[in-house]
Amino acid sequence: MVDLRRLEVKARDGPSDPYALAKWRILNRLHDRNETMYYKVLVDNIEEYAPIVYTPTVGLVCQNYSGLFRRPRGMYFSAADRGEMMSMVYNWPADQVDMIVVTDGSRILGLGDLGIQGIGIAIGKLDLYVAAAGINPQRILPVMIDVGTNNENVLNHPLYLGLKQHRLDGEEYLSVIDEFMEAVFTRWPNVIVQFEDFQSKWASKLLQRYRNTYRMFNDDIQGTAGVALAGLLGAVRAQGKPTVDFPKQKIVVAGAGSAGIGVLNAARTTMARMLGNNEAAFESARSQFWVVDAMGLITEERKNIDPDALPFARRLDEVNFQGLKEGASLVEVVKTVKPDVLLGLSAVGGLFSEKVLEALKESTSTRPAIFAMSNPTKNAECTPQQAFSIVGDHVVFASGSPFGDVELGNGRVGRCNQGNNMYLFPGVGLGTLLSGARVISDGMLQAAAECLANYINEEEVLKGIIYPSISSIRDITKEVAAAVVREALKEDLAEGYRHMDARQLQKLNHEETLQYVKHNMWSPVYPNLVYRKI
Ligand SMILES: NC(=O)C1=CN([C@@H]2O[C@H](COP(=O)(O)OP(=O)(O)OC[C@H]3O[C@@H](n4cnc5c(N)ncnc54)[C@H](O)[C@@H]3O)[C@@H](O)[C@H]2O)C=CC1
Ligand SMILES: CC(=O)C(=O)O
Numbered sequence: 001m002v003d004l005r006r007l008e009v010k011a012r013d014g015p016s017d018p019y020a021l022a023k024w025r026i027l028n029r030l031h032d033r034n035e036t037m038y039y040k041v042l043v044d045n046i047e048e049y050a051p052i053v054y055t056p057t058v059g060l061v062c063q064n065y066s067g068l069f070r071r072p073r074g075m076y077f078s079a080a081d082r083g084e085m086m087s088m089v090y091n092w093p094a095d096q097v098d099m100i101v102v103t104d105g106s107r108i109l110g111l112g113d114l115g116i117q118g119i120g121i122a123i124g125k126l127d128l129y130v131a132a133a134g135i136n137p138q139r140i141l142p143v144m145i146d147v148g149t150n151n152e153n154v155l156n157h158p159l160y161l162g163l164k165q166h167r168l169d170g171e172e173y174l175s176v177i178d179e180f181m182e183a184v185f186t187r188w189p190n191v192i193v194q195f196e197d198f199q200s201k202w203a204s205k206l207l208q209r210y211r212n213t214y215r216m217f218n219d220d221i222q223g224t225a226g227v228a229l230a231g232l233l234g235a236v237r238a239q240g241k242p243t244v245d246f247p248k249q250k251i252v253v254a255g256a257g258s259a260g261i262g263v264l265n266a267a268r269t270t271m272a273r274m275l276g277n278n279e280a281a282f283e284s285a286r287s288q289f290w291v292v293d294a295m296g297l298i299t300e301e302r303k304n305i306d307p308d309a310l311p312f313a314r315r316l317d318e319v320n321f322q323g324l325k326e327g328a329s330l331v332e333v334v335k336t337v338k339p340d341v342l343l344g345l346s347a348v349g350g351l352f353s354e355k356v357l358e359a360l361k362e363s364t365s366t367r368p369a370i371f372a373m374s375n376p377t378k379n380a381e382c383t384p385q386q387a388f389s390i391v392g393d394h395v396v397f398a399s400g401s402p403f404g405d406v407e408l409g410n411g412r413v414g415r416c417n418q419g420n421n422m423y424l425f426p427g428v429g430l431g432t433l434l435s436g437a438r439v440i441s442d443g444m445l446q447a448a449a450e451c452l453a454n455y456i457n458e459e460e461v462l463k464g465i466i467y468p469s470i471s472s473i474r475d476i477t478k479e480v481a482a483a484v485v486r487e488a489l490k491e492d493l494a495e496g497y498r499h500m501d502a503r504q505l506q507k508l509n510h511e512e513t514l515q516y517v518k519h520n521m522w523s524p525v526y527p528n529l530v531y532r533k534i
């Protein structure tokens with residue numbers, strides 16, 4: 001701690017990138033020497049060090065990973081290992097693995113293709129699994145699947161550790177991922193695999209390929225969707241309205257990659273459920289969204305439209321009526337729609353420019369909400385300062401990476417919420433583990449999102465607080481995991497965990513389920529080496 005604090009004293013201008021990286025190195029060295037103490041530091045100071053082991057610093061770490069690398073952590077499966085993965089997997093020393101976070105490094109945060117340097121994100125996510133969900137650090141496994149990289153800078157770096165080739169694609173690519181999945185589920189049939197930061201081209205295809213067979217989920221699609229949904233419901237409550245008013249919200253989404261489409265599908269499904277869950281309800285819910293990507297507003301006229309974005313393409317009669325057109329700019333869309341919510345998952349820093357935010361001032365909402373969810377910090381669509389100063393003190397604001405609250409004068413504070421999937425994935429993984437669910441259903445993810453939404457009370461939400469403080473992440477995760485366990489039981493997916501079979505789990509009431517979850521969370525305490533009778 002003295003080592004870490006020394007850096008703060010030296011950083012006269014406050015925390016800056018080089019110091020963040022230095023802190024990461026101190027923590028990483030501690031991790032190598034004494035795992036229990038590393039997690040003790042993390043758990044006890046999570047608010048301070050989540051931004052170091054996770055976004056934003058983990059982005060910088062990944063960008064510089066070849067130079068920062070000292071000793072390996074996790075497993076690397078490469079395209080050159082095809083045919084060998086089934087035996088390789090037995091090289092891992094732990095007999096039991098509960099959680100794997102796997103990436104192919106193709107879209108790390110909003111930083112693009114970083115090749116095998118993306119292993120840093122798998123390590124960072126698993127740090128949160130230990131700190132927030134109490135997954136035993138002996139039973140986690142970060143994995144990098146190295147199929148090459150298309151990032152020439154990374155590829156030509158003299159210290160690059162990965163395969164020096166361009167990315168595999170098509171059937172060849174799929175065969176590598178298939179072989180990896182078969183290998184890990186053969187050795188550890190009960191493992192849960194979280195797919196992380198796969199480029200959108202593959203993210204949704206891989207999810208559909210594996211989700212009905214394996215215990216897996218995609219954090220960027222499903223975790224982000226749940227977190228955004230909880231925030232969107234919070235934004236409705238922050239307007240002093242009941243959540244059943246959600247289907248009336250007009251929502252502009254900037255970004256139609258895997259994260260944006262995941263959010264759109266979850267929000268539309270929730271609106272449709274509130275409206276009666278029939279065809280008319282789905283159609284009505286569709287018309288609440290306007291989606292803008294790199295080529296502008298997506299309409300039916302879009303050529304070669306991504307099939308995942310197709311359900312959200314605006315109909316021509318609608319755009320003509322509104323005076324919009326295919327490819328309309330974000331400013332035009334915001335000016336015309338006057339949305340209640342502006343949500344960014346575009347990976348474009350500053351996309352919510354002064355003009356866009358000025359246009360949002362005309363929102364028909366009493367309290368417009370801005371979600372600048374792209375990571376890391378420099379990719380945020382706008383800062384909270386810009387949001388509050390341009391749109392007004394009444395906005396509800398959330399960002400993917402942490403920013404400080406904003407002083408509004410006269411002692412008033414503009415809340416900066418962190419809208420990040422870290423509030424959900426640890427609980428989804430822990431709840432799946434402790435229920436023994438064979439697959440991770442939409443219902444389990446929905447239960448997790450609703451639990452997070454309900455975590456915030458009325459008084460807080462009216463102050464513009466739509467996500468809890470990260471300092472309570474262990475408690476939130478316990479609640480989310482319990483909600484996931486109960487839903488898995490309800491859907492008859494649970495097969496139990498260790499000494500608790502599904503029948504025994506069924507008998508637990510709400511409080512007992514929470515106790516069961518808490519009891520199974522690992523804490524950073526040294527184990528007893530000598531037992532003495534007292
Ligand atoms: N806060 C959170 O929990 C999460 C945040 N993210 C962030 O979301 C971002 C996007 O992730 P993916 O969807 O996987 O990436 P992606 O690269 O697949 O998608 C980006 C999308 O933004 C669009 N876009 C690019 N320029 C644009 C512009 N000028 N105007 C409007 N749209 C534009 C692209 O056309 C594409 O549809 C990343 O920065 C990532 O860090 C992702 C997951 C979770
Ligand atoms: C938070 C996260 O998963 C991302 O930015 O990709």
Ligand SMILES: [Mg+2]
Nearest residue numbers: 109196197220
């Ligand atoms: Mg991610």
